[in-house]
Amino acid sequence: DAGVTQSPTHLIKTRGQQVTLRCSPKSGHDTVSWYQQALGQGPQFIFQYYEEEERQRGNFPDRFSGHQFPNYSSELNVNALLLGDSALYLCASSLAYGYTFGSGTRLTVV
């Protein structure tokens, strides 16, 4: 049974560019959450998607947006990248309250 799959694993972008990160949830899970983890910090909640709608959002600017597809997979989009957006981006899927995390996408903005 595949767990949460994220792609790509690493990428490098230039300031001002846009990036799209992808997440395939664990089989049977219908909810996807995204987290940002800066170096040395705990993960910070960005937003959660359920039934293709954003259900809850953390304290992140509108440059961060997302989407959930009918098959429950999800995308995280970040526009106008800043150097401070460099981080590990984690996707977590869940059914009820049990969360399963992917290994993340390491984004470096130069």
Next chain:
Amino acid sequence: DAKTTQPPSMDCAEGRAANLPCNHSTISGNEYVYWYRQIHSQGPQYIIHGLKNNETNEMASLIITEDRKSSTLILPHATLRDTAVYYCIVRLSNSGYALNFGKGTSLLVTP
């Protein structure tokens, strides 16, 4: 969700029990205590959770004080592979929403 306080780092000798404390003095009656850990370069992994009774599974034991203001995660026989950051999180079990990670405790298991 209630706020938690954890020591920033701890050491433990391999084979010994690792006892990781967490304070959550503002916990409300219907909030659970969850523990996750994050091994370097991986996503967080669920360990255990509990409400008021002590809990045990194949990974760890969770001891919650009677007043529920603090708890201890116990890894009974720590191995080098248990070296990780451990996060204590307090939340409603059925909220289904964000996990509020703090900075956690960095546990180093030494040979």
